[in-house]
Every structure is written in C-alpha cells, then in structure tokens.
Amino acid sequence: MNTLTQSPVWQALTKQRQQLEHMSIAGLFEQDPQRAEKYTLSAAGITLDFSKHHINDPTVSLLTQLAQSRGVPAAINAMFSGEKLNNTENRQVLHVALRGDCKHLPEQRAVVRSALQKMADFVNQIHSGHWRGATGERITDVVNIGIGGSDLGPKMVCRALTPYQAPTLSTHFVSNVDGADLSETLKHLNPANTLFVVASKTFTTAETLTNARSAQAWLNGNLNDAGATAQHFVAVTSAIDTACEFGIRRDNIFPMWDWVGGRYSLWSAIGLPIALACGMMNFERLLAGAARMDQHFSDTAPERNLPVIMALLGVWYSNFWGAQSHAILPYDHYLGEFTKYIQQLDMESNGKRVNRRGDVVEHSTGPVIWGEVGTNGQHSFHQLLHQGSHRVPVDFIVSLASHHPLADHHSQLFANCLSQSRALMLGKSFEQAQAEFEQMGFNADVARTLAPHKMMPGNRPSSTLLFEKLSPDTLGALIALYEHKVFVQSVIWDINAFDQWGVELGKQLCNEIHPALTGASASPFDGSTNALVARYQAHHHTNK
Numbered sequence: 001m002n003t004l005t006q007s008p009v010w011q012a013l014t015k016q017r018q019q020l021e022h023m024s025i026a027g028l029f030e031q032d033p034q035r036a037e038k039y040t041l042s043a044a045g046i047t048l049d050f051s052k053h054h055i056n057d058p059t060v061s062l063l064t065q066l067a068q069s070r071g072v073p074a075a076i077n078a079m080f081s082g083e084k085l086n087n088t089e090n091r092q093v094l095h096v097a098l099r100g101d102c103k104h105l106p107e108q109r110a111v112v113r114s115a116l117q118k119m120a121d122f123v124n125q126i127h128s129g130h131w132r133g134a135t136g137e138r139i140t141d142v143v144n145i146g147i148g149g150s151d152l153g154p155k156m157v158c159r160a161l162t163p164y165q166a167p168t169l170s171t172h173f174v175s176n177v178d179g180a181d182l183s184e185t186l187k188h189l190n191p192a193n194t195l196f197v198v199a200s201k202t203f204t205t206a207e208t209l210t211n212a213r214s215a216q217a218w219l220n221g222n223l224n225d226a227g228a229t230a231q232h233f234v235a236v237t238s239a240i241d242t243a244c245e246f247g248i249r250r251d252n253i254f255p256m257w258d259w260v261g262g263r264y265s266l267w268s269a270i271g272l273p274i275a276l277a278c279g280m281m282n283f284e285r286l287l288a289g290a291a292r293m294d295q296h297f298s299d300t301a302p303e304r305n306l307p308v309i310m311a312l313l314g315v316w317y318s319n320f321w322g323a324q325s326h327a328i329l330p331y332d333h334y335l336g337e338f339t340k341y342i343q344q345l346d347m348e349s350n351g352k353r354v355n356r357r358g359d360v361v362e363h364s365t366g367p368v369i370w371g372e373v374g375t376n377g378q379h380s381f382h383q384l385l386h387q388g389s390h391r392v393p394v395d396f397i398v399s400l401a402s403h404h405p406l407a408d409h410h411s412q413l414f415a416n417c418l419s420q421s422r423a424l425m426l427g428k429s430f431e432q433a434q435a436e437f438e439q440m441g442f443n444a445d446v447a448r449t450l451a452p453h454k455m456m457p458g459n460r461p462s463s464t465l466l467f468e469k470l471s472p473d474t475l476g477a478l479i480a481l482y483e484h485k486v487f488v489q490s491v492i493w494d495i496n497a498f499d500q501w502g503v504e505l506g507k508q509l510c511n512e513i514h515p516a517l518t519g520a521s522a523s524p525f526d527g528s529t530n531a532l533v534a535r536y537q538a539h540h541h542t543n544k
C-alpha cells in the first residue's frame, strides 16, 4: 500500500498547491461570483464561511477524496459504535454517548442517565439551600480543583455562559500547584459557605491532590472541625475508592468512565461546576447542542460536513502550505478561555509524531494552536498575522447578537472581525502604501522608501464561524465541532488522538527532582539540573 504522502490524491494535492500559489484569494472571488455562497455551510446553529481560503472546486474535491481514501466515514461510524479507537490504551472513545441517544450503546446511556440524575439532584439541593455546610450555612461559592481536562472545559464554559449564571452562586477554578492559585482564591472565601469539587479522572494527579489537601486543611482549620470534609467536598472521578480514602463520602462522588478522555469530559460530571453555575437545564441544553453537531457529523457527506471541512482545511495548510500554527480568534469576550481549551483539545490529541502502529510519520501533524479574543489581539499580535513571515490560518468566531446591546459596541466588534479577515485577504499593495505616504505630505522619494514598511502582502487565509447568540446550545455545538475536526485530522494522519503519553516523562522526573530539593535524596542529574537544585537548596538553607 502507498504511504499517505505517496498516494495519488496526496500527489494531486501537491500539484494543486503549486497551481493555487499563483492565484490570489481575492482573484478567486473575481473569477467566481458564487464563491461565498458555495463555500458556506451551516449546521446546528453554526455557519462556517470558508470562502477566504486558497481553494477552488478541484481542491475541495481532492480534499474530500483524501478524507474518503483515509476512511473518515468509516472511522466516524466506528467511534459512534463504540469501537476501541484508543488502541494504545485499549479504550473506547465515547464522549458522544454523554450527550446523544446512541441507541446502540445502551450500557453507556444507562450509566450516563443515572449520573445526570445524580447531578440534577445535587444541583437542586445546593440551589434550594437544602444542602448545608458543616455550620448549617448555605453554599455560596464552589471551587473546582482540577487541572487539564478536569479544569479547562468547565472553566471555559462557565465563563462563556456567564449571562446564564445564577446570581446566588459563584464558581472558582484552582488548577496550578503554585500556591498562589489556591491562596488567592481562598482569601476571598468563607469556609462555612464554600464547596470544593475535586475533579480528577484518575485521582492521582499531583497538582490536584496537593491543592485538595491544602483546601481541606484550610477548611478544617478555619471551621475547627476535622469532619467538615463530608459537607464541603465532593469529587468527580473514576477512582472512587481513592477519593473515599481522601475523606470524601462515597455518596458525594460523581462517576467518570475510562471511555471518556479527560479533554473530552466536560459533558460528564466533570461539568458539575457548569450545572451548579448555570442550572441543570442549561447544562442539558449544552449537551443537546453538541448532540445536534454529532448528528450532523455522523450523517453528512464529507463535502457538506462542517467538522470534516475544517479538518481538511487544517490538513491543507499544515501539509501542503507549511503552516506550523493555527490561530483561533473569538470576537467574543465570553469566549475568553476558548482558545486555551482548544489548545489542550487539539495539541494533546494531535501533537504526535508516530502513527497508530508506532511508525514515525513522514508529514507534519497537529499545529500549534494559539490566539486571543478580538479586538484585544488586534492591538498585540495581529501585526505578525498581517506582515510577519509565518503563514497562520485563522478561525474568526463571532455572534450576530450580543448579550449586551450597549450603544454600538456589537456593531463595532462585528465590523472589526470582518475587517481583519478582509485585511488579511486583500493586504495593501506597494503603490497604495506609497500613495498614502504622499497624501500625508511626504515627497515621492521618501514615500517610496517607506512604502515597503506599510505594504501588506495579503492573500492570507481565514474561516469565519458565525452564530446567532452565544447560548448553551450554540456553545455545545461549537465545542463538538472542534472535537470532531481534531478527530478527522487524526484519522487522516493515522494517529491516535486519544492518548497523551508525552506528558508522562515530566511527571516521572518531577518525582525524582522534588525529593532532591529538600535534600531527602541525592542529586544525580545532569550538570545544569544539579546546579539549579543546588541554588534552590542554598536559598532555602540561608533563609531558614
């Protein structure tokens, strides 16, 4: 069998790139008046305009052929049927069962339904004030202690759904082992009104356990009650016995399963802070929005399939245009944590260098994901997007209506978003730049000298994702869209998107270095590490 890069479709795409290199995106619009309409798709309340890309009909046709030839439709079917796609950990990949009917997965649906009921009962107890802290007071603050997938998803969604939050309950997120994170959070809180959610699929993550122990000491110390954990701590984990050993009551433990990956888990009880903050009804709307995107993904042909198209565009730029990064720029204050969330989703899933059989791949895989909300980024890194030497495809994300129709803020925001994608595409010619300098009063020689600095090459690609208003349903669909995009790319690259062995070595080494810092063990490391350990020891010795 041909390797991926030797396959006829790959070779044809390489030729396509050579042809399109000489055509500007703006020129493609002139050639085809139907272009915007043709390259716009909608599903589950989300519209994707992918017309501002280096593509034409033959490109789209070849890219969808690539998806077919790599078995994307069969892989989608395999995921929804519960096949063990996570081959290195021998696990199913069933985050879709957390939010859809999945009639053929009755076992998973039954446990999911019972977990949702347990969440609903708990949310009701907290909201109604039936659940009280150890001193009899109501809970007013929830602190989620978790990291990675047990933090980024619920944190991102809670911020995104701020307009849906109940005013009587505040949510806080502590993830970093840096004591500043926990201390800065707790200093504003009253232990009598505080509930901790310890979120850890494995219940072995060092940062989470360290933070949870310190939170427990703060609670018990302040309430002068060694038994306060029972009313102030709940856990979400698949390691129920370990959580019990920590002191959390078995009744107060919400389940997780090995068929849900950490970075795909916000739909499970890991989403408890979302349900507490926004109510169970809004949590279920989030699930329903994701389920609508799941249905579109599983039922739609590749050329009309939003996640597949987004995945193929990513492959097109990573593998054929040499793009090493991808910017995600939400023009939405509430999506302030969205790019960080997608960073874990994409980079932990597709940041791999071997295929499913362990052979080193001969092409690039997942890009560096980065970005920030607009318009803030415009006054920071957009300079590089417009004139830098890197090729960075962009996703712009924007809503038609704001939760805050304040004067003309939203029309300004929307106009800025459209201006950026247009500026990236059109650029500014040398002549335009020179003429602008002459209009400013510079003579022709000076204007010519300055013009290269103002000139912008343009022809830089972007997609625009549009929806009516940021609601739980829309957000659910948007997240599911990116999940599936990442999955499709992994299928095309033949990598396992569901393990993360690359994070393990750092953890192992930390277990060796940490005791050396306190002198509890020797320091047999490399010269640099030994010297840095010695500096740490010297500092702590002299400051004793």
Ligand SMILES: O=P(O)(O)OC[C@H]1O[C@H](O)[C@H](O)[C@@H](O)[C@@H]1O
Pocket: 147, 148, 149, 150, 199, 200, 201, 202, 203, 204, 205, 208, 262, 263, 348, 500, 503
């Ligand atoms: O939920 P936990 O088991 O505590 O895991 C938290 C996180 O840490 C790990 O190191 C992985 O890199 C992440 O994928 C995971 O989400």
